[in-house]
Amino acid sequence: xxxxxxxxxxxxxxxxxxxxxxxxxxxxxxxxxxxxxxxxxxxxxxxxxxxxxxxxxxxxxxxxxxxxxxxxxxxxxxxxxxxxxxxxxxxxxxxxxxxxxxxxxxxxxxxxxxxxxxxxxxxxxxxxxxxxxxxxxxxxxxxxxxxxxxxxxxxxxxxxxxxxxxxxxxxxxxxxxxxxxxxxxxxxxxxxxxxxxxxxxxxxxxxxxxxxxxxxxxxxxxxxxxxxxxxxxxxxxxxxxxxxxxxxxxxxxxxxxxxxxxxxxxxxxxxxxxxxxxxxxxxxxxxxxxxxxxxxxxxxxxxxxxxxxxxxxxxxxxxxxxxxxxx
Numbered sequence: 257x258x259x260x261x262x263x264x265x266x267x268x269x270x271x272x273x274x275x276x277x278x279x280x281x282x283x284x285x286x287x288x289x290x291x292x293x294x295x296x297x298x299x300x301x302x303x304x305x306x307x308x309x310x311x312x313x314x315x316x317x318x319x320x321x322x323x324x325x326x327x328x329x330x331x332x333x334x335x336x337x338x339x340x341x342x343x344x345x346x347x348x349x350x351x352x353x354x355x356x357x358x359x360x361x362x363x364x365x366x367x368x369x370x371x372x373x374x375x376x377x378x379x380x381x382x383x384x385x386x387x388x389x390x391x392x393x394x395x396x397x398x399x400x401x402x403x404x405x406x407x408x409x410x411x412x413x414x415x416x417x418x419x420x421x422x423x424x425x426x427x428x429x430x431x432x433x434x435x436x437x438x439x440x441x442x443x444x445x446x447x448x449x450x451x452x453x454x455x456x457x458x459x460x461x462x463x464x465x466x467x468x469x470x471x472x473x474x475x476x477x478x479x480x481x482x483x484x485x486x487x488x489x490x491x492x493x494x495x496x497x498x499x500x501x502x503x504x505x506x507x508x509x510x511x512x513x514x515x516x517x518x519x520x521x522x523x524x525x526x527x528x529x530x531x532x533x534x535x536x537x538x539x540x541x542x543x544x545x546x547x548x549x550x551x552x553x554x555x556x557x558x559x560x561x562x563x564x565x566x567x568x569x570x571x572x573x574x575x576x577x578x579x580x581x582x583x
Contacts, residue, residue, distance in 0.1 A: 380400050
């Protein structure tokens with residue numbers, strides 16, 4: 257994720273996912289997700305000690321503006337009731353979402369995960385990256401909100417002072433929970449037999465030096481988020497200047513009033529009546545800082561993706577250079 261906490265204070269230390277759940281998530285995206293289209297669904301399972309076992313899932317249906325009468329909560333309840341009738345795990349333990357080049361750190365994800373985690377303490381969100389998966393490496397990660405961020409969201413104090421008091425940064429917003437994918441013994445035996453009987457030759461060119469457009473797209477998205485961060489910085493600087501200007505005006509007003517009272521006292525006149533300065537000089541509204549933290553977290557996520565991608569390519573380039581030197 258954009259950021260990962262150091263230690264897990266949550267009741268869930270590990271997540272065990274059935275292979276069926278992984279296949280359902282992948283199939284859901286293949287059927288309904290196109291490009292940057294995001295698909296989402298519900299995770300079902302149970303908690304065993306400090307391990308969260310995800311044994312089933314079902315997707316949220318894609319509905320358009322014409323489906324104004326669609327009740328998402330009612331749909332979830334109906335699905336869970338139907339699963340219970342056929343003796344399948346029906347306990348709600350979180351949700352999943354696909355991502356486009358790692359672009360998932362957003363206010364919508366934060367609000368959704370807070371709602372899940374506030375109602376069900378063990379809830380997690382699974383992030384599935386179909387682009388990385390298509391390159392031959394399954395990308396599925398699980399995240400939870402840190403206790404600090406949960407407290408901030410409960411109080412809804414996203415002001416600079418509130419975030420500073422809580423001592424929270426973009427690297428203390430989310431915590432990643434390790435994932436283990438588990439299949440039944442019969443499925444493992446079947447996979448071994450299929451692998452032995454397979455006649456398809458391995459055509460993966462592991463030493464191919466050409467790079468895909470993954471790096472280019474990640475850098476483009478990174479630059480877009482840096483621009484967003486720059487706009488937020490401009491807004492905050494404008495707020496700081498306006499606040500400083502108002503404080504200066506307030507100080508000048510108090511000085512003039514103090515001088516006028518001194519002159520009136522010297523003439524034997526009564527002092528001016530007291531006034532509510534806070535109503536006369538209302539402080540400007542500070543810009544929300546939570547959005548800035550989310551942008552910083554997303555930038556960090558893009559940087560990690562670029563780092564992973566370039567480290568693999570650089571390793572192949574150095575290897576090729578060494579081989580050429582010995583020929």
